[in-house]
Amino acid sequence: MKSNNDSVDVIDQMGRTVSIPIKAHRIISLVPSQTELLFYLGLREKVVGVTKFCIHPSTDLKNTPKIGGTKKFNFARVDALNPDLIIGNKEENYKEGVEQLAKKYPVWMSDINDLEMALDMIHKLGAILDKAETSQKLCRNIRTAFAGLTPSRPLRVLYLIWRAPYMGAGNDTFIHSLLQLLGWANVLENHPRYPELGMEEIARLEPDLILLSSEPYPFQQKHIEELNITVPDIKCILVNGEFFSWYGSRLRYAPTYFSTLLEQVSIP
Numbered sequence: 001m002k003s004n005n006d007s008v009d010v011i012d013q014m015g016r017t018v019s020i021p022i023k024a025h026r027i028i029s030l031v032p033s034q035t036e037l038l039f040y041l042g043l044r045e046k047v048v049g050v051t052k053f054c055i056h057p058s059t060d061l062k063n064t065p066k067i068g069g070t071k072k073f074n075f076a077r078v079d080a081l082n083p084d085l086i087i088g089n090k091e092e093n094y095k096e097g098v099e100q101l102a103k104k105y106p107v108w109m110s111d112i113n114d115l116e117m118a119l120d121m122i123h124k125l126g127a128i129l130d131k132a133e134t135s136q137k138l139c140r141n142i143r144t145a146f147a148g149l150t151p152s153r154p155l156r157v158l159y160l161i162w163r164a165p166y167m168g169a170g171n172d173t174f175i176h177s178l179l180q181l182l183g184w185a186n187v188l189e190n191h192p193r194y195p196e197l198g199m200e201e202i203a204r205l206e207p208d209l210i211l212l213s214s215e216p217y218p219f220q221q222k223h224i225e226e227l228n229i230t231v232p233d234i235k236c237i238l239v240n241g242e243f244f245s246w247y248g249s250r251l252r253y254a255p256t257y258f259s260t261l262l263e264q265v266s267i268p
Contacts, residue, residue, distance in 0.1 A: 010128055013111040013121060014090055020106045020128060021084045027129075028081060029054065030070060030088035030098075034110065035061070037122060037248030038087070040138070041131040049081045056250070073097045079104075087125070110247075114177035115146065118247035138249060145255040151183025152262045158187050158207040159244070162217045166197040175244050182258055184209075199230040209265060210234055213241035237264065 007019045028049035029035040035054040038047050044060055049067045065081060068074035071094045078086075083105055088098055090111040101107050108128070110121045119139045126135020157179055159169040169175035170191035179186045187205040188195060202210075210227060212219035224236040239261065243254040 007106075008128070010108070010124075012108045013117065013124070014109045016109060018106050018108050020108060024085040024129060026081065026083045026085070028067060028078060028083040028086045030067075030073070030086065031092045031110070032056070032070075033242075033246035033248040033250060034087055034089065034121075034125070035248075036246070036250060037125065038129075040249035041126060041129065041134050043129060043131070048083060049078065070094075071097070073101065075100065112174055112247045113172055114174065115142075115181065115251075118174070118251060119143070122248065138252065142251045145252060146181065149181065149255045149258055150262070151181070152265065153183065155184050155208040155265070156187050156206065157184040157209045157211060158202065158205060159211045159213065160197075160217075160219065161194065161213050161215075161241070163219065163223060166199075166202065167194050168197055169193075170195050174247055178244055178254075178258075182262065199227075202227070203231050207234055210236040211239045211244075212236060213239055213244065215241035215245070235265070 007021050009017055009019050012018050025046055026048045027038065027043065027046050029038055029047060030051055032051065032054045035047065035050045036056040039057050039060055047064060049065045050061060051068060051070050052066045053070055054061055065077065067077045067081070070092045078101065086101055086105050086107045088107060088109050090109055098107055098109065112118050112121055119142060122135050122139055126132045159175055159179060161167050161169055168188045168191070169186070170188040170193050171186070173193050176186050176189065187207045210231070212223055219238055221238070224238070227234075227236050240257060242250055243257045
């Protein structure tokens with residue numbers, strides 16, 4: 001880490017060297033889960049811009065300026081907000097947009113595929129934003145909560161994130177890593193990150209359990225009924241996608257949700 005009187009060079013999770021202000025005062029967050037983390041760390045007054053998908057904490061974000069979506073930035077709005085630090089994520093944001101922003105502003109990027117990488121992100125953001133004590137305490141609480149989680153008996157699970165076409169969570173994803181922590185075998189573990197699936201392939205995968213996420217596609221009961229026409233013998237349930245894919249401060253609630261979910265899932 002190198003520094004001068006005004007800035008410090010840090011390495012982000014993509015291995016990029018980013019020169020950021022010693023005291024960042026105008027932060028834009030490009031990722032919903034990291035936006036929530038910034039507010040948890042006590043940085044509400046410094047967050048000047050977020051995406052339209054940043055929904056937590058709802059009260060604080062109601063009047064926070066929006067800079068577009070996670071994969072389509074409004075660069076004019078970004079410029080008007082004059083940020084001194086932008087925080088994004090490799091998967092959730094798009095390369096071309098991040099590269100354009102990085103030509104004008106410090107852009108710190110996370111890259112998260114498992115719980116340890118999520119905790120590393122929390123720790124690093126706490127350190128660079130002068131919230132190290134709060135972030136370290138949060139990491140300890142998350143570790144303790146997950147350590148108390150009792151895994152399920154082995155089940156073959158398919159986690160769906162999209163419909164028309166169906167898409168599932170494959171290997172090398174944060175969702176995959178959490179399925180493993182729950183003691184489940186991801187039927188897509190040998191597939192690309194988010195493969196498209198037809199009904200015939202879903203049946204051929206022979207999962208014991210299909211999880212239909214609340215995001216990014218808002219699955220509902222009618223979609224369970226749709227699947228049951230083709231795979232009538234496979235249990236399908238709706239799950240809160242935020243606990244499977246948000247890797248910020250919301251993780252402290254995830255083990256409690258997962259414990260309830262594991263109790264709900266009972267397959268002979």
